[in-house]
Amino acid sequence: MPATISGGMEPSWERAIVDGKVDRVRAMIRAKADVNARDRHGQTALMLAAHRGHREIVELLIEAGADLDVTAKYNLSALMLSIVAGHVAIARLLVRAGADLGLTGSGAPGFSGKTAHDLAVARGLDELGAELEAEPPR
Numbered sequence: 001m002p003a004t005i006s007g008g009m010e011p012s013w014e015r016a017i018v019d020g021k022v023d024r025v026r027a028m029i030r031a032k033a034d035v036n037a038r039d040r041h042g043q044t045a046l047m048l049a050a051h052r053g054h055r056e057i058v059e060l061l062i063e064a065g066a067d068l069d070v071t072a073k074y075n076l077s078a079l080m081l082s083i084v085a086g087h088v089a090i091a092r093l094l095v096r097a098g099a100d101l102g103l104t105g106s107g108a109p110g111f112s113g114k115t116a117h118d119l120a121v122a123r124g125l126d127e128l129g130a131e132l133e134a135e136p137p138r
Helices: 011-018 022-030 045-052 055-063 078-084 088-097 116-122 126-134
Strands: none
Touching (some): 011 022, 022 055, 045 078, 078 116, 088 116, 088 126, 116 126
16 A cells, blocks of 8 residues: 655545544554655645644654654744644654754744744743753754
């Protein structure tokens, strides 16, 4: 069962991630889905799941070796997307897994030059912001 077609993310893989279909995602990972395949916007399954708040899928993807630090539009990573969407528990999970806290956004004024810490503070996620500030950079 392929997870990519012509250089992009296979539609059934993307749909399972976006819809939060944990059992389907688990089965596709077992069938050797490319966990780092990108959709038409350059986002990986981890980025999609983190942005949508699908914690169990994020956990599965981390276990399957998904690249934590891929970036897409505005140079945002899965960690940064989870923060933008207000998914604090997922942000913490990605930090514990080793996500790069030094990545900075680009382009749009709300993202340009901002780290995950900066994004958390800007969104009023003060407790998370303090945790990210205290985390040693990797």
